[in-house]
Amino acid sequence: MQVQDIMTKKVLTVRPETTVREVAEILVNHKISGVPVVEDDGRLVGIVSEGDLMSKEILGAVIYYNGLREYKDAFDRMAANTAAALMTKKVVTVKAYDDISDVARIMRDKHIKRVPVLDDEGHLIGIVSRQDIVKMLL
Template structure:
């Protein structure tokens, strides 16, 4: 079986400027756990999962630091702290989306898609054409349904 045989073709997607509140409503109304983010040409530029929305509500861990000579030296990653703050302050899709999305093509074998999802620990993968335009979406449920 190919990706095109098991993918959902009628995919709900959002734009970079879609407000997070609207994305949450899309998840609730459609009982889905993720949406691809596309540009004006329909190219996949990111993906948002329910985990991204939950992370928005998490408590921020302030990195440990020491003060030396009127300066601050962080003992932990300040980058992670910055990323957490950005997600909490997020207002639009582009603020919270995961960029550099792993995608598959319509003619990829189902086994390849399943292996990618397992190896990368992802629950859904957009199906794109050669120009990275969104054609469909495959989630783990689609693979289970196809196998059984």
């Protein structure tokens, strides 16, 4: 079975300039754990998850130092007020024709809850979540 057989095609997305508060409201109101960040043309540029939002709050309370690079990243995340500043930029993605068992393995091994599905030009065309895979088992 391929990703296109189970992916959600109508994906909620945000723009890079969406505020952190708006992102949090979208996650809560739609009961989702993450949302892709896309440009005007639909090209994926990142993803914001509940974990990213929690990191912002946790880092606001506890500053740690583990080298200058890590400190800078932590500070930038703390100061984030838009999706672009908070998002994870290195997103694991899949194609519609990928095998679901491969995607499930990636999600398990990398501890990912959702994987954006891109076309060959990098445009978002869907998303696969853990729940989509569980539904397939039914």
